[in-house]
Amino acid sequence: MALEVLSDLSTPLIMGILLGGLYILIALGLSLVFGVMKLINVAHGDLVIFGTYFAFFAFTGEILGYRLTFFGIDPILSLVIGIPLLFAIGFAIQKYLMSRAVQISMEAPLIIAFGISLIAQNICQRLWTPYSRGLTPDYAFEPLTIGGFHFPAQPAYVLDFIAALIVMLALWGFLRWTYLGKAIKATSQDRRAAQLMGINTGRVYAFAFAIAMATAAIAGVFLGLTFPFTPTSGVFFLIIAFGVIIIGGLGSMLGTFIGGMILGLAQTFGGHVFNELGLPGAATAQYLFLYVIVLVVLAVRPQGIFGR
Amino acid sequence: MPEETLLKVSNLDIFYGGIQALWNVSLEVKPEEITALIGANGSGKSTLLDTISGLLQPAQGVIEFEGENITHFDPFQIVALGISQVPEGRRIFPDMSVLDNLILGSYNRKARSRKEQNLRMVYDLFPILEERKNQLAKTLSGGEQQMLVLGRGLMSNPKLMLLDEMSLGLAPIVIDKVYKALREIRERGITILFVEQNVRRSLEEADRAYIMEAGRVVLSGDPADLREEEEVKKAYFGI
Numbered sequence: 001m002a003l004e005v006l007s008d009l010s011t012p013l014i015m016g017i018l019l020g021g022l023y024i025l026i027a028l029g030l031s032l033v034f035g036v037m038k039l040i041n042v043a044h045g046d047l048v049i050f051g052t053y054f055a056f057f058a059f060t061g062e063i064l065g066y067r068l069t070f071f072g073i074d075p076i077l078s079l080v081i082g083i084p085l086l087f088a089i090g091f092a093i094q095k096y097l098m099s100r101a102v103q104i105s106m107e108a109p110l111i112i113a114f115g116i117s118l119i120a121q122n123i124c125q126r127l128w129t130p131y132s133r134g135l136t137p138d139y140a141f142e143p144l145t146i147g148g149f150h151f152p153a154q155p156a157y158v159l160d161f162i163a164a165l166i167v168m169l170a171l172w173g174f175l176r177w178t179y180l181g182k183a184i185k186a187t188s189q190d191r192r193a194a195q196l197m198g199i200n201t202g203r204v205y206a207f208a209f210a211i212a213m214a215t216a217a218i219a220g221v222f223l224g225l226t227f228p229f230t231p232t233s234g235v236f237f238l239i240i241a242f243g244v245i246i247i248g249g250l251g252s253m254l255g256t257f258i259g260g261m262i263l264g265l266a267q268t269f270g271g272h273v274f275n276e277l278g279l280p281g282a283a284t285a286q287y288l289f290l291y292v293i294v295l296v297v298l299a300v301r302p303q304g305i306f307g308r
Numbered sequence: 309m310p311e312e313t314l315l316k317v318s319n320l321d322i323f324y325g326g327i328q329a330l331w332n333v334s335l336e337v338k339p340e341e342i343t344a345l346i347g348a349n350g351s352g353k354s355t356l357l358d359t360i361s362g363l364l365q366p367a368q369g370v371i372e373f374e375g376e377n378i379t380h381f382d383p384f385q386i387v388a389l390g391i392s393q394v395p396e397g398r399r400i401f402p403d404m405s406v407l408d409n410l411i412l413g414s415y416n417r418k419a420r421s422r423k424e425q426n427l428r429m430v431y432d433l434f435p436i437l438e439e440r441k442n443q444l445a446k447t448l449s450g451g452e453q454q455m456l457v458l459g460r461g462l463m464s465n466p467k468l469m470l471l472d473e474m475s476l477g478l479a480p481i482v483i484d485k486v487y488k489a490l491r492e493i494r495e496r497g498i499t500i501l502f503v504e505q506n507v508r509r510s511l512e513e514a515d516r517a518y519i520m521e522a523g524r525v526v527l528s529g530d531p532a533d534l535r536e537e538e539e540v541k542k543a544y545f546g547i
Binding site: 179185189190193197198199200201 | 387394399401402411412416460
């Protein structure tokens with residue numbers, strides 16, 4: 001009996017951890033931009049979804065109602081173009097919009113970010129219609145068996161988690177071992193002192209935004225492999241990413257990791273409990289648990305678990 | 309042939325918002341000298357250093373370094389030319405290691421190639437920093453943090469160092485150490501312009517001094533002469 005319950009719990013446990021990986025992936029860029037520029041980039045989710053649609057275009061060749069037949073590029077492989085594309089968009093947004101907006105007022109960058117959010121949504125809608133789509137290479141959906149044992153999660157979830165680990169390690173190493181990475185950290189800790197070190201902080205900001213968008217491109221692809229999406233899905237995932245960094249503490253990478261895990265687990269265990277109690281609507285109710293956890297952390301420890 | 313003047317500031321006016329902070333300030337720094345900039349809190353000393361570093365833009369006036377007009381240069385360009393400011397209040401990067409703080413000092417391209425040599429020099433000057441290189445900077449004592457920011461400033465391979473209120477909040481014995489380091493830095497051919505509130509000590513250490521009051525330079529010259537000036541006695545020594 002006890003064993004049976006345990007094996008029952010293994011599914012939400014595994015699913016929660018893997019799903020947490022996707023949430024981490026989405027939240028990393030939001031956290032980086034906030035940590036360095038103190039900007040709440042409300043366009044982050046929409047730029048992630050733009051990345052998803054770019055991979056969708058590369059995979060299906062569909063654009064403006066046409067289907068270009070010479071495509072069929074694997075979504076993960078399409079990142080070879082998707083990452084530089086979003087990197088360039090991020091660099092340009094910071095260099096040409098945000099750097100000027102901060103000179104106007106404190107709120108101006110936030111308003112610009114709202115504008116970018118709307119523009120990104122409408123571009124996706126124009127190019128790829130408002131209907132729900134998916135990234136569906138076969139390998140993302142084949143049931144996984146390990147030694148005859150049926151693995152409870154689809155391969156897409158496993159990929160989410162692996163990608164999150166790789167991106168986090170890469171980002172951590174970059175911030176720790178490169179001059180530019182150290183400059184990004186220094187600028188986020190004390191901008192004036194960083195300027196006096198000879199750091200071109202305007203350039204550091206542009207690179208930080210660009211790197212955040214590169215992670216958004218990656219998050220976009222894995223999001224598309226995991227969930228169906230529409231041009232407005234970004235708003236939903238932005239809120240989850242907010243939750244991740246609120247729980248973990250703003251600007252802390254370890255916090256982002258723990259925050260993603262907690263939200264993923266809260267969602268799957270919440271859904272599990274809902275199911276066990278025989279209540280209807282577990283699919284939507286699971287998100288309730290996610291938001292409740294965020295509220296509880298906000299009430300008990302508003303600076304986040306790893307926040308200062 | 310060395311330049312007669314390393315840094316030349318002429319007729320500087322600075323505004324903070326609508327309020328004028330500096331009035332027609334002029335100053336010269338000779339190579340390999342220690343120049344002191346003395347004045348009470350709010351007299352405009354730090355404002356002047358920030359303007360030289362490019363953090364503030366003057367409304368009027370010219371700043372020349374080695375004969376080049378640098379008035380409207382960005383801070384990172386000014387560091388690359390060889391002017392390094394050690395700011396007031398220490399301003400370490402608290403959540404980075406001592407070594408990373410020092411490495412950030414060598415951010416400009418010219419200094420990167422000399423990173424190892426400069427690091428050796430800093431460790432020779434402040435052995436405690438080598439002992440603590442892997443600690444987070446915020447775990448250092450106040451005196452050690454002051455040594456760290458001095459070392460960090462040296463890592464940029466400067467020709468001129470601007471030092472703002474180095475001794476503020478430090479114990480007398482630590483202040484002695486800092487001034488000893490100052491003289492050693494000068495012996496390595498680095499010119500120093502430092503800002504202090506402590507008049508007596510500043511006049512002892514400097515080769516040349518400027519005294520500021522309410523945003524203006526009111527006196528300047530040889531420290532020995534300045535000590536004799538009635539005005540200085542009255543205003544700062546209370547005798």
